[in-house]
Amino acid sequence: MEEYSLAISILALIAAGYTYIIHDRKIKSQEARINEYELSKIDNEKIEEKQAKVRLNRIKTQPGSQTIKIYNAGRAKARNIRIEFSPEDYNGFIRMDDFPYPYLNPQGSTEIIMHLVEGGVNTLEMKILWDDDYKLNNEYTEIIPV
The missing domain is CATH 2.60.40.1230 (Gamma-adaptin ear (GAE) domain)
Incomplete structure (x- = not known):
């Protein structure tokens, strides 16, 4: 019985780790796109200040x-x-x-x-x-x- 509890705990820990890794990748991807957008917006503003x-x-x-x-x-x-x-x-x-x-x-x-x-x-x-x-x-x- 203890072996089943241990196996279920290990599976839950693996599932939580997998979910965290996938979620973290999505967040980092979104942050990269947001940073790229903000940098291009700043570049456009610098150009507009000269035009x-x-x-x-x-x-x-x-x-x-x-x-x-x-x-x-x-x-x-x-x-x-x-x-x-x-x-x-x-x-x-x-x-x-x-x-x-x-x-x-x-x-x-x-x-x-x-x-x-x-x-x-x-x-x-x-x-x-x-x-x-x-x-x-x-x-x-x-x-x-x-």
Whole structure:
């Protein structure tokens, strides 16, 4: 009878040890995945701190003209901001005295005035190019209805 009790105790001890080892492996695997995720998140945050995100909005101000607001939605300073238009023949109708713009601080903005002409194009493709601490010659393109 004692031998049965001893055998049952040994089997219970082996089962508990096996369960502990399997559970421990799962926990360590989850911890490794969580650590990898947190490290990639930290790396992405470091990259975002160095990136400027220059975007634009179209604002109708008065008949015959529109204002295009160019702003930096990123966390870093945008430098050497340049604008290209397509079609290129529209350049004469846009006041570009300040461009290339030297820099835009985070959450900073500037505006350009676009004079509209009758019989002109319906849409205008604007490409914004800029440099930041992460990369040179970043670009963002948007089509603007005129």
